[in-house]
Amino acid sequence: MEEMTPDEKAQKFQRPIAQTTIDEEEVSKFSALSALWWDEGGEFEALHSLNELRVPLIRDALVSKKTLEEYNVAKPLDGFWILDIGSGGGILSEPLARLGASVIGADASEENIKIAQAHLIHDHAIRDKVKYVNTTVEEIAQTQAGKFDAVVASEVLEHVADANTLVSCACQLVRPGGSVFFTTINKTRIAHLLGVVVAEHVLRLLAPGTHDWEKFISPKDLSYMLNKNNCATRLLHGMFYNPLTKRWSWTKDTSINYALHAVKAESNDSSNLWTDKPTQIKQEND
Numbered sequence: 001m002e003e004m005t006p007d008e009k010a011q012k013f014q015r016p017i018a019q020t021t022i023d024e025e026e027v028s029k030f031s032a033l034s035a036l037w038w039d040e041g042g043e044f045e046a047l048h049s050l051n052e053l054r055v056p057l058i059r060d061a062l063v064s065k066k067t068l069e070e071y072n073v074a075k076p077l078d079g080f081w082i083l084d085i086g087s088g089g090g091i092l093s094e095p096l097a098r099l100g101a102s103v104i105g106a107d108a109s110e111e112n113i114k115i116a117q118a119h120l121i122h123d124h125a126i127r128d129k130v131k132y133v134n135t136t137v138e139e140i141a142q143t144q145a146g147k148f149d150a151v152v153a154s155e156v157l158e159h160v161a162d163a164n165t166l167v168s169c170a171c172q173l174v175r176p177g178g179s180v181f182f183t184t185i186n187k188t189r190i191a192h193l194l195g196v197v198v199a200e201h202v203l204r205l206l207a208p209g210t211h212d213w214e215k216f217i218s219p220k221d222l223s224y225m226l227n228k229n230n231c232a233t234r235l236l237h238g239m240f241y242n243p244l245t246k247r248w249s250w251t252k253d254t255s256i257n258y259a260l261h262a263v264k265a266e267s268n269d270s271s272n273l274w275t276d277k278p279t280q281i282k283q284e285n286d
């Protein structure tokens with residue numbers, strides 16, 4: 001894949017923030033599938049099983065291992081405010097609330113929000129811990145800057161009109177010292193072959209047209225955007241989906257799916273961010 005020159009890269013990421021992250025076609029696609037969010041063996045099966053990786057990843061990044069082991073707390077995320085951007089049917093918001101977090105799930109699709117609310121209402125243990133709102137990250141950023149301990153955008157970056165805007169707003173919304181988490185798809189040839197051609201057209205794991213390779217983003221570019229917004233990448237993991245077992249596992253290989261955790265600087269001093277790059281970024285094959 002062709003590398004951009006530093007000048008091209010700066011131009012690409014320094015353009016003014018777009019008005020909206022919404023790609024209407026993408027949002028309609030998910031609205032049309034909204035009845036299927038909680039069919040655990042259906043269209044969103046891979047998102048349900050992705051919880052096995054992403055929920056512990058978020059928990060362990062926010063709460064130290066020592067605290068988890070020594071205190072054996074049932075709700076380790078008690079007291080944490082988490083914004084789940086592109087929350088869909090609430091597949092990730094709900095387990096985060098079960099760990100004690102107060103969660104705002106925001107989705108651009110009204111249908112998704114209704115499904116998420118309808119599912120939540122039956123769960124007495126967490127129904128007061130989650131609030132779903134039909135809005136975008138840029139709207140929330142106008143009033144809630146710095147209010148969240150963590151902002152999560154899982155499997156969302158590859159569906160928005162402007163990833164740069166989403167990343168910038170996510171970084172505004174998190175408090176200094178807080179965390180941002182992304183899971184998404186790398187912009188590589190192998191990701192196109194397996195993530196689009198095989199997953200959508202051969203194995204039919206996803207509806208054809210679910211993903212557009214043009215919207216995929218490399219961990220390098222994502223880290224660059226985060227750095228520009230005062231957030232330093234702390235952890236980068238590849239994720240592999242086995243279509244036979246329908247399970248995910250962690251892998252060093254970030255060439256297809258990956259998870260990234262970044263932390264916002266405590267002050268506006270970004271002078272140390274460039275030295276904080278994860279070593280695994282050098283290993284990616286894009």
Ligand SMILES: C[S@@+](CC[C@H](N)C(=O)[O-])C[C@H]1O[C@@H](n2cnc3c(N)ncnc32)[C@H](O)[C@@H]1O
Pocket residue numbers: 021022023026027030031047085086087088089090091092106107108109112135136137153154155156159160161
């Ligand atoms: C692949 S789903 C991921 C859902 C959820 N994060 C999960 O992993 O279970 C992508 C979601 O992002 C939402 N979405 C797309 N563009 C958005 C935007 N600009 N702002 C907020 N949500 C958006 C879609 O409606 C859809 O629910």
